[in-house]
Amino acid sequence: MKINKILNNNAVMVKETDKEKIVVGSGVGFQKRKNDLINPKAIEKIFILKENEKFEQLLMRIPEVHFILSEEIISYAENQLExxxxxxxxxxxxxxxSFAIERERKGIYLKNKLLPEIEVLYKEEFEIGLWAIQHIQANLGIEMSIDEAAFIALHIHTMKIRGGDLKETVKQTAVVRExxxxxxxxxxxxxxxxxxxxxxxxxxxxxxxGRVGHHGAHALDQEMLAMIKKKYITSYSCSQQVTKKVASVFGIDFPEEELGYITLHIERLRMNLLE
Incomplete structure (x- = not known):
């Protein structure tokens, strides 16, 4: 495998079967030149990026240690999530x-308004985020907030092979918060x-x-729904108002069966609050 372009000491580009690939490994590009052979033992990862040009530009403008830390976090995440x-x-x-680290250096702190929801919805990813900020502190001496752990968790969640779009994930989490x-x-x-x-x-x-977005809903028979509406008047009224507001603001319509399940959860919460 020959080097086509050196990105930094730990990342190079190669070309195989007319496809540009990025090879990552400790010292894989150190003191190397174009057309030099890569030591197979130095290869840790090989991947293909459609945005190769963007990746090149990014590596040119950030400290190499930021790239190394990111790769270590990615490797840790893949091992943890299997x-x-x-x-x-x-x-x-x-x-x-890289942007978050520089922001922290300048004393600019971003609050993650979705932190409580991220902790609950993406537990594994959030634990990885906590490990990541500890890893950054150990290597750079920069103490990042728990809010950053939540931001990292979102990135990791949406980059699972079966994951979704970051904007869509943030939107769904924000709707839950609302x-x-x-x-x-x-x-x-x-x-x-x-x-x-x-x-x-x-x-x-x-x-x-997620179910509503894919036109699915929990099955709840009408007799049970009627009982819920009659027995939990306050909680059902609450679920009606909440879903009506979400429908008007976000354009998400909920089947009546879903209101029944939401009502049960609200009622449980209400009872806990009254204790």
Missing amino acids: TRLNDHIHLALTDHL MVDMIEQYLEREISRSGLAYERLVTHLYYML
Whole structure:
């Protein structure tokens, strides 16, 4: 395997069967030139990026240590999740991480408003995010906030091979947050983010949004739905108002059966708040 272009000491480009590939490995590009052979033992990863030009530009403008840290976090994430992440993670996470590190150096801190929801919905990814900020501190001496762990978690979640689009993931998580806020306003009480009832509600809302988006819904017979509406009047009224607002703001319509399930979760929360 011959080097086509050197990106930095730890990343080079090669060309095989008319496809440009990026080879990553410790010292793989150190003191190398174009057309030099790569030591197979130095290769840690090979991947193909459609945005090769963007990746080149990124590596030219960021400190190499940022790229190394990003690759170490990606490797750790893939080992923890036991799955390969989408190749785009190498560009997306490196770009995000480098900007976040420089931001921290300048004393600019970003609050992640979706932190409580991310902790619940993406537990494995959030744990990886926590490891990542500790890893950055150990290597650079920069103490990053728990909010950054949540940002990293979102990137990792959406870059799973079976994952989705980052914007769509953020949107769904934001809708969940809005719904929780609206429930709090209706009940006129603050919901504890550490309770099991809250965790169940958030998880249900998130996966419900996924089902609604794909025109699916939980099956709930009409007799059960009628009983829920009659027995839990306050909670059902709350679910009606919340879903009506979400429909008007985000354009997401909920089947009545889903309102029944939301009602049950709200009722559980309401009972916990009254205790």
